[in-house]
Amino acid sequence: MSRLQAEHLYKVFGRRPIDAVEKLRHGADREELRADGTTAAVIDASFEVEPGQIFVVMGLSGSGKSTLLRMLNGLSEPTAGHVRFDGQDLTRLSAREMREVRSKKISMVFQHFALFPHRSVLENAGYGLEVQGVPRAEREKRATEALELAGLKGWEKSWPDELSGGMQQRVGLARALATDADLLLMDESFSALDPLIRRDMQDQLLELQKRLKKTIVFITHDLNEAMRLGDQIAVMRDGRIVQIGNAEDILVTPANDYVAAFTQDVDRSRVLTAGAIMAEPESGFVRADAPATVTEDTPIIELFTPCSTSVVPVAVTDADGKLVGVVPRARLLAVLGEPMAPEDASQESKKVVSGA
Ligand SMILES: Nc1ncnc2c1ncn2[C@@H]1O[C@H](COP(=O)(O)OP(=O)(O)OP(=O)(O)O)[C@@H](O)[C@H]1O
Ligand SMILES: [Mg+2]
Numbered sequence: 001m002s003r004l005q006a007e008h009l010y011k012v013f014g015r016r017p018i019d020a021v022e023k024l025r026h027g028a029d030r031e032e033l034r035a036d037g038t039t040a041a042v043i044d045a046s047f048e049v050e051p052g053q054i055f056v057v058m059g060l061s062g063s064g065k066s067t068l069l070r071m072l073n074g075l076s077e078p079t080a081g082h083v084r085f086d087g088q089d090l091t092r093l094s095a096r097e098m099r100e101v102r103s104k105k106i107s108m109v110f111q112h113f114a115l116f117p118h119r120s121v122l123e124n125a126g127y128g129l130e131v132q133g134v135p136r137a138e139r140e141k142r143a144t145e146a147l148e149l150a151g152l153k154g155w156e157k158s159w160p161d162e163l164s165g166g167m168q169q170r171v172g173l174a175r176a177l178a179t180d181a182d183l184l185l186m187d188e189s190f191s192a193l194d195p196l197i198r199r200d201m202q203d204q205l206l207e208l209q210k211r212l213k214k215t216i217v218f219i220t221h222d223l224n225e226a227m228r229l230g231d232q233i234a235v236m237r238d239g240r241i242v243q244i245g246n247a248e249d250i251l252v253t254p255a256n257d258y259v260a261a262f263t264q265d266v267d268r269s270r271v272l273t274a275g276a277i278m279a280e281p282e283s284g285f286v287r288a289d290a291p292a293t294v295t296e297d298t299p300i301i302e303l304f305t306p307c308s309t310s311v312v313p314v315a316v317t318d319a320d321g322k323l324v325g326v327v328p329r330a331r332l333l334a335v336l337g338e339p340m341a342p343e344d345a346s347q348e349s350k351k352v353v354s355g356a
Contacts, residue, residue, distance in 0.1 A: 002086045002182040004049040004072070004215050009081035011067050014038030017079045030238045041067040043239040045081070049232070051182070052213035054205075056226040058262075059236030065219045068236070069185050072217060073106045074098040085183060085215075103132050107176035111188035115160040115168055121147065122156040124171050128179040146178035147171070149212075151204055166197035173205075177212070186218045190225065202228050223262055227251075227271045235259050248276045252335060269301040269336065277335050278316045278325030287323060290315040296324060300332060307332050
């Protein structure tokens with residue numbers, strides 16, 4: 001089972017880090033430590049990611065996201081705490097064992113992906129395999145498949161400078177996919193892209209994830225991206241994870257004002273989906289009476305009209321058409337606040353958050 005577990009992770013930079021962890025455990029905060037000349041980059045971070053899940057980490061600059069990610073693949077040794085992946089405690093491995101795990105089981109995709117300009121797209125995609133010592137024929141086969149997965153079929157022989165920024169980023173993704181790693185770590189991987197291309201990449205990642213079911217940790221500054229991609233979203237502030245939840249939890253029940261402030265500009269009628277807010281159908285529910293049938297990924301903005309014309313809940317199905325839940329009008333209104341026309345939805349969402 002390729003489950004990822006972070007247990008009480010700490011990373012302190014500076015003098016006497018172990019002492020600093022003790023102080024943090026006894027309630028000291030980041031500011032106090034800074035006075036001693038140490039930086040508590042990550043403080044007591046714990047979470048679990050199941051295979052097939054995308055775990056998003058978001059937070060302001062300096063909140064500790066990248067440091068957390070680097071501890072997950074052993075690039076940075078935790079000052080305290082454990083990382084377990086695939087049943088192995090990565091924090092107990094020797095440097096050599098860790099390198100082995102990193103090259104076989106973990107892939108990283110960065111914000112600015114450095115492609116080798118003098119190598120073809122195919123060679124670039126196969127680079128991770130080359131590092132692993134995979135023979136050329138096998139490498140080219142797997143890199144070709146990965147490029148196809150990343151939507152770059154037909155570009156194998158091109159040079160990086162013939163590709164747009166978005167396509168170059170796809171080569172980065174293909175490089176990570178080609179290694180067959182079960183754990184993908186993505187640090188602001190789409191942040192440098194234009195909004196439209198970025199959305200496209202998000203769709204592509206979600207599509208890939210449906211098939212490949214990797215364990216993914218994805219860092220972003222962008223709340224909309226977090227909401228689209230994250231099965232779970234962790235919000236970090238000053239080194240601590242202040243809330244972990246799905247998009248609905250973060251929007252509807254923010255843990256504190258910091259999280260609420262983050263979400264205040266989000267249009268929840270477009271972010272929340274039928275699948276996120278649906279309830280169990282009651283025993284008397286007859287699907288044929290529903291005013292509409294939608295799939296789980298339908299934004300709830302599309303439920304306003306059917307919900308306002310019928311007292312029977314909207315039916316929600318999975319991609320195969322199987323009934324998985326219902327959205328009664330009361331549920332929709334509870335999530336949004338009060339009755340409204342769709343064009344009022346974003347105004348309304350602000351009111352809900354500031355009143356929370
Ligand atoms: N090698 C290091 N030595 C000392 N301090 C560090 C080191 N790496 C990170 N830090 C500090 O740790 C804190 C967290 O940094 P980190 O890069 O993890 O934040 P981040 O959330 O990824 O920020 P950004 O969104 O800007 O990428 C910052 O205060 C940073 O200055
Ligand atoms: Mg960072």
